[in-house]
Amino acid sequence: MGMPSITISFTEMAATAVQRGDRGIIAMILKETSLGLIKNPIVCTSAEDVPTSLKKENQEQINLALMGYINAPKKVIAYVIQDSAEDYSEALNYLKTVKFDYLVVPTVETDEQTTAVVSYVKAQRAANKLIKAVLPNTTGDNEGIINYATEEVMVNDKKYTTEQYCARIAGIIAGTPLSISCTYAPLSELTDCKRLTKEEMDAAVDAGKFIVWWDGEKVKTARGVNSLTTLTDKKNKQFQKIKVVDVMDMIANDIRMTAEDSYIGKYPNKYDNKCLLISAISNYFDRLITDDVIQSYEIGIDVSANRAYLKDNGENVDSMSDDDIKTANTGSYVFLTCKLSILDAIEDIVLPIAI
Template structure:
């Protein structure tokens, strides 16, 4: 008869997790005169929003400016893989704010957002606020923004002054599209640390001390090692840690893995479990077994080092006490099997595999 449907759904998610992680989606918010100009409405100034989905360079629309075509092409380069897709959200080049485009982006699936005019348009803080709101609402999107000390794992603070492709100069904000594509195209089992950027011939140069300080302050930089241009340590803008968010949340690779797992479990449970099973202990065990199967597949793919899931006994106890039940004589097994209404309280512990980024090798002579 095969496995129950919920287990099959989680197994399928696990099988595709690595592929989806390797091929993220980049959203580019672009301004172009090809889109209808701003019009006045009862709600104030608005602009039409055009959405174009691009999988390969041949899909890049020729109706937009040459500069915007280059932005899309740069995002498509990727790293170990190209991104799965670039979604261009295009507004008129006279639009003063990004309100309409951000509303549209709330309905579009993507992993990394870049906006090559965000600093020029003085919209950086508005985008930071929007990213934080999205993540607070469990929409785990991220943005690559120029020179932005956002102090959040949802924003990568790209902070290299200028880069050069032969005689063509790109400012920090103009090169964010390339960085977003690089991060979206990084294999889940590796990080974007020291990723080569073969198209670059030079960049703003800094001392070793300056680069160390930049990384410590949550800046994603690129540098010239004397032979080629490559990225620094792949960190996001988070610098303030606490008991819930430690140093692991500073690493782009680890946050990408956390976001992937949260998204998979939430969406698969919604599609294949919620509302479809009575809340019995046996069915809770069914869900736990399915999630554990998902974790085990990620372990086999070298994304996780270890992972376990179980009923949250403490949460069950608190729930029952809140409903006036006497839990003083209940064992852990009793609490696990207790009726918890429509809620399943689970707890999981995972250990995410990081990439090799530091080597310690004392050499005796």
């Protein structure tokens, strides 16, 4: 008879999780003097797709993003607006309906639109569209904002400012597999960068800045952190890691979308079907363990939430056992509790050497 359909859906989603995580999608907002024959959006999966009708600077920005890291990004979706546009509202409204992982705007600092983009990303994440943005010199204090902050980098005699190089940083992050981090990713095309002391680099990372540095032989990224610096009980140090947030966002998106497509509205809300959902999600997590994305998990019915729901609906919960609470009718609600242990990458090695 085979597995129930919801289990199949979660199993299929898990089977492609790492592949999807390895090849992210970058959204880019570009400005041109005249749109001419340009049709939005411009979708590029390789350098051959970059339109020659774009000005040289914009062609370069797309190509920088496509360089990637271990993998190239899956694609770059560029939306072009006119130089005369007062803000990015046209492009940002369009991108609300587009699936992507990272947003980058090569002129955002020059155009004084950083605050608007930060607000946009925060609002989208609050609405469960879990995008991130790579922005120059931006104290976003949010896991969805990567604050790239190296003053300049060089390719021989050519220099790139912070905002000009954000596309390259977005490509590195989007091209990083879920099983590793973008920490210490080499930038082989660079010949030098703004050099900092060890103390200055430590201070930058602690301040939520993503930087690149010269290690004496080559330029490479520092620790892969986002701009989050204010920690709470709900957002601990793990939320400062780009890798960990990418995994959390992927899991949240996968579970929400698969449940919407294969579960919600399609099963009576009885205990057996709640267990079916738990089993299907467990299969998904089991695959992520196999693929070294997470280490362990716990998932089950949230008895406390069930009890609160029943009490609010007039049930005498004091006379009910935990099993009664767990199997009770909770209307249209399925209250679950989950705890994950997400695998980070090796980034800190402690090796005292005794002589």
